[in-house]
Amino acid sequence: MYFNFVKEQSEVAKMKIGFVGAGRVGSTIAFTCLQQLDVEEIALVDIMENLAIGEAMDLAHAAAGLGKYPEIVGGSDYSILEGSDIVVVTAGSARKPGMSRLDLAMKNAGIIKDVARKIMESSPESKILVITNPVDLMTYVMWKESGKSRNEVFGMGNMLDSMRLKRTLHELGVKNINKAWILGEHGDSMFISRTLIDAENVPELEKVLSEVRFVAAEVIKRKGATFYGPAIAAYRMINAVLNNTKEEMPASVILKGEFGFSDVSVGVPAIIGKNGVEKIVEYPLDPQDMENLRNSVKLLKERLKELGY
Ligand SMILES: NC(=O)c1ccc[n+]([C@@H]2O[C@H](COP(=O)([O-])OP(=O)(O)OC[C@H]3O[C@@H](n4cnc5c(N)ncnc54)[C@H](O)[C@@H]3O)[C@@H](O)[C@H]2O)c1
Numbered sequence: 001m002y003f004n005f006v007k008e009q010s011e012v013a014k015m016k017i018g019f020v021g022a023g024r025v026g027s028t029i030a031f032t033c034l035q036q037l038d039v040e041e042i043a044l045v046d047i048m049e050n051l052a053i054g055e056a057m058d059l060a061h062a063a064a065g066l067g068k069y070p071e072i073v074g075g076s077d078y079s080i081l082e083g084s085d086i087v088v089v090t091a092g093s094a095r096k097p098g099m100s101r102l103d104l105a106m107k108n109a110g111i112i113k114d115v116a117r118k119i120m121e122s123s124p125e126s127k128i129l130v131i132t133n134p135v136d137l138m139t140y141v142m143w144k145e146s147g148k149s150r151n152e153v154f155g156m157g158n159m160l161d162s163m164r165l166k167r168t169l170h171e172l173g174v175k176n177i178n179k180a181w182i183l184g185e186h187g188d189s190m191f192i193s194r195t196l197i198d199a200e201n202v203p204e205l206e207k208v209l210s211e212v213r214f215v216a217a218e219v220i221k222r223k224g225a226t227f228y229g230p231a232i233a234a235y236r237m238i239n240a241v242l243n244n245t246k247e248e249m250p251a252s253v254i255l256k257g258e259f260g261f262s263d264v265s266v267g268v269p270a271i272i273g274k275n276g277v278e279k280i281v282e283y284p285l286d287p288q289d290m291e292n293l294r295n296s297v298k299l300l301k302e303r304l305k306e307l308g309y
C-alpha cells in the first residue's frame with residue numbers, strides 16, 4: 001500500500017506556471033503565486049534575458065525563505081516554458097500618464113501575435129492568461145493567432161476592476177459585499193452590473209463607476225504603473241485553473257453567441273477551472289447592463305477591425 005501511495009504521489013502532476021513578460025506585473029504575479037501556491041516550477045521568458053534571469057534568481061531566494069524550493073528559471077528562450085499548466089502573458093508596452101489603454105493596441109497586437117506563435121511552439125497544451133493591454137483586444141489576438149480552443153485563452157481585466165469597485169464601496173460604508181462586478185471592456189466603457197450586485201445599502205453608482213474607471217490612471221500618474229492589484233487578480237485566476245476551484249469571476253472570454261454576441265473577447269461572468277473557461281454564465285442581465293455590454297462589444301469590434309481582424 002505504501003509503495004502504491006508513493007507511486008501515485010509521484011504521478012501527481014507537477015504544477016508549472018510560465019510567464020512571457022518578466023516586468024513589473026509578470027514578476028509580481030510570480031512573487032504572489034510563489035507565496036500563495038505550491039508550484040513546482042516557474043519559468044520566466046522576456047526579451048530582456050538578464051531581467052528574466054535576475055527575476056528567477058531573486059524569486060528562488062525568496063522561496064527558500066519560505067522553505068520552498070521550486071525550480072525557477074528565466075531567459076529569453078521559449079523552450080523553458082515547456083509543460084506549463086498555464087502561461088501568463090504580460091509582454092508588451094504599458095501606458096504612460098495621459099495615454100489610454102487602447103493607445104497600446106497596435107504595438108502590443110504585433111507583440112502578442114509573435115508571442116502566440118512562440119507559445120504554441122514551446123508549450124501548446126498550456127492555458128493562456130492574457131494580461132497585456134488593451135486586454136480584451138489582446139485576448140482576442142492571442143486566441144486567433146494561437147489557434148487554441150476558446151476555453152483555453154482568457155484575459156484578466158474586470159477581476160481587477162471589481163476589486164477596485166469593492167474597495168470603493170467599502171470606503172462608502174457599503175456592508176456585506178457578496179458580489180460587486182465590473183463587466184464589459186477593461187477600459188472606459190466598463191460598467192457596474194446592477195443586475196448582479198449583491199450588497200447592503202448600495203449607493204448611487206454613477207460616481208462610484210467614474211472612480212473605478214479612472215483610478216488606474218491615478219495610480220500610474222503617481223507610481224508609474226499598477227502591479228499589486230493586477231497580481232492578486234491574476235493570482236485568483238491562476239489559482240482557479242491550477243486548483244480547479246471552478247470559481248465564478250468576471251473574465252475576458254471569447255463569446256460565440258453568449259449574451260447575443262460573437263467573435264469578440266469581453267468581460268462577462270465565467271467559471272474558471274482546470275480547463276480554463278469551464279462555463280460562461282449567461283445571467284439574464286437587465287436592459288441597462290445589456291446596453292452597456294453592447295456598447296463595450298461595439299467599441300472592441302471597431303478596434304479589432306482596425307487591427308485587421
Ligand atoms: N489586464 C490588466 O488588468 C493589466 C494590469 C496591469 C498591467 N497590464 C498590462 O500588462 C503589460 C505589462 O505591464 P508592466 O507594467 O509589467 O510592463 P513592464 O514594461 O514592466 O513589463 C513588460 C515586459 O514585457 C517585455 N516584453 C516586451 N516585448 C516582449 C516580447 N516580444 N516578448 C517577451 N517579452 C517582451 C519587456 O521586456 C518587459 O520586461 C502592459 O501592457 C500593461 O498595460 C494589464
Ligand SMILES: O=C(O)C[C@H](O)C(=O)O
Pocket residue numbers: 094095101133160216217226230
Ligand atoms: O490601467 C493600466 O494601464 C494598467 C491596468 O490595466 C490597470 O487597470 O491597472
